[in-house]
Amino acid sequence: MIELRQVTKRYRRKIALNEVNITLTPRKIYGLVGENGSGKSTMLKLIAGLIYPTRGEVLVDGNRVDRRVSSVVSFLSELDEYYSFFNVEQTIAFYHSQFPDFDLEKANEMVKFMKLDRKAKLKELSKGNRGRLKLVLSLSRNAPIILMDEPLSGLDPMVRNSIVKGLISFIDIDKQLVLITTHEIQEIENILDEVIAIKDGKIIGRKVVEQLREQENVGIVDWLTSIYE
Amino acid sequence: MKYTFHSQEPIYVQLAEIIKRKIVRGELEPGVKLPSVRDMAINAGVNPNTVQRTYRELEGTKIVESKRGQGTFVTENEKILHEIREEMKTKEVSRFVRSMREMGYSEMEMKAGLEAYLAKKWGADYD
Numbered sequence: 001m002i003e004l005r006q007v008t009k010r011y012r013r014k015i016a017l018n019e020v021n022i023t024l025t026p027r028k029i030y031g032l033v034g035e036n037g038s039g040k041s042t043m044l045k046l047i048a049g050l051i052y053p054t055r056g057e058v059l060v061d062g063n064r065v066d067r068r069v070s071s072v073v074s075f076l077s078e079l080d081e082y083y084s085f086f087n088v089e090q091t092i093a094f095y096h097s098q099f100p101d102f103d104l105e106k107a108n109e110m111v112k113f114m115k116l117d118r119k120a121k122l123k124e125l126s127k128g129n130r131g132r133l134k135l136v137l138s139l140s141r142n143a144p145i146i147l148m149d150e151p152l153s154g155l156d157p158m159v160r161n162s163i164v165k166g167l168i169s170f171i172d173i174d175k176q177l178v179l180i181t182t183h184e185i186q187e188i189e190n191i192l193d194e195v196i197a198i199k200d201g202k203i204i205g206r207k208v209v210e211q212l213r214e215q216e217n218v219g220i221v222d223w224l225t226s227i228y229e
Numbered sequence: 230m231k232y233t234f235h236s237q238e239p240i241y242v243q244l245a246e247i248i249k250r251k252i253v254r255g256e257l258e259p260g261v262k263l264p265s266v267r268d269m270a271i272n273a274g275v276n277p278n279t280v281q282r283t284y285r286e287l288e289g290t291k292i293v294e295s296k297r298g299q300g301t302f303v304t305e306n307e308k309i310l311h312e313i314r315e316e317m318k319t320k321e322v323s324r325f326v327r328s329m330r331e332m333g334y335s336e337m338e339m340k341a342g343l344e345a346y347l348a349k350k351w352g353a354d355y356d
Binding site: 027028029164165168169173189190191192193210211213214217218219220221222 | 234235236237238239240241242267270271274275276277278279282
């Protein structure tokens with residue numbers, strides 16, 4: 001379980017998150033949506049223990065978050081921060097050496113599913129294949145919490161589609177909580193349990209997606225448009 | 230088969246409808262096992278939690294039964310299958326009638342139109 005209590009994050013003079021309160025429970029896929037600079041990445045980094053709140057508390061399973069949270073949180077960064085001289089296989093081996101919960105068998109299965117060349121050097125991979133590899137690395141960990149920062153951003157529709165398929169195929173929904181930030185809503189709309197909208201560092205709405213369709217007869221895009229202005 | 234969903238209705242409802250139609254037209258035969266939750270989620274491109282909900286709803290109508298540890302199966306109960314067939318028919322007919330009424334057609338016109346259409350269609354199929 002993830003809890004943010006009255007969390008504010010300030011970078012020098014800019015307020016990235018402003019008194020955010022939110023609780024996320026396991027066995028669900030959450031989408032965190034909002035414009036660039038709205039505070040999505042900041043929220044993920046706070047939960048991943050990569051940065052600390054200026055005020056308030058971030059708790060994972062009741063414990064205050066610090067760097068050690070990485071043992072239960074798998075974080076897929078928005079950036080490409082891998083060794084470019086490694087090939088796919090070596091990168092996976094490196095991850096395997098870093099995380100005790102890394103499931104090598106699952107990683108190999110995913111590499112096949114994503115049709116990645118095991119011997120290809122990272123610097124030679126297309127952007128799409130780097131995106132696929134990132135998904136492999138983050139989902140191969142049997143971590144109870146998976147955070148993904150913009151896994152679809154800048155990728156073409158075919159790649160986006162294969163990443164969404166990979167996500168459905170390889171998450172363990174009975175055990176894991178997945179939190180995804182995105183502005184590509186259409187691709188991901190059918191796999192989200194809940195959607196959280198963020199604007200200027202504030203949570204401005206949260207909905208169970210099926211209820212949104214049932215009660216208001218709209219999808220995420222229409223709902224967002226109605227509250228986001 | 231490609232699954233497409235719209236946003237006016239929950240996905241679990243739309244998916245249940247698709248499965249019921251498959252059962253009614255015999256594509257999913259009595260006693261057949263439905264895909265696992267995960268496989269169905271992958272095929273349909275939806276959240277596994279949604280598929281679980283769909284299967285639960287279908288179970289509620291008794292058209293499928295889940296056997297512990299084995300999966301979810303299409304019922305072999307003829308009476309239930311017949312009921313679902315009738316229910317789907319009534320639903321579709323009522324949709325047609327409502328839409329025709331909205332446009333101001335009388336019952337006579339509906340019947341005549343339907344008969345004429347079927348007669349023509351029937352002929353065309355055997356050409």
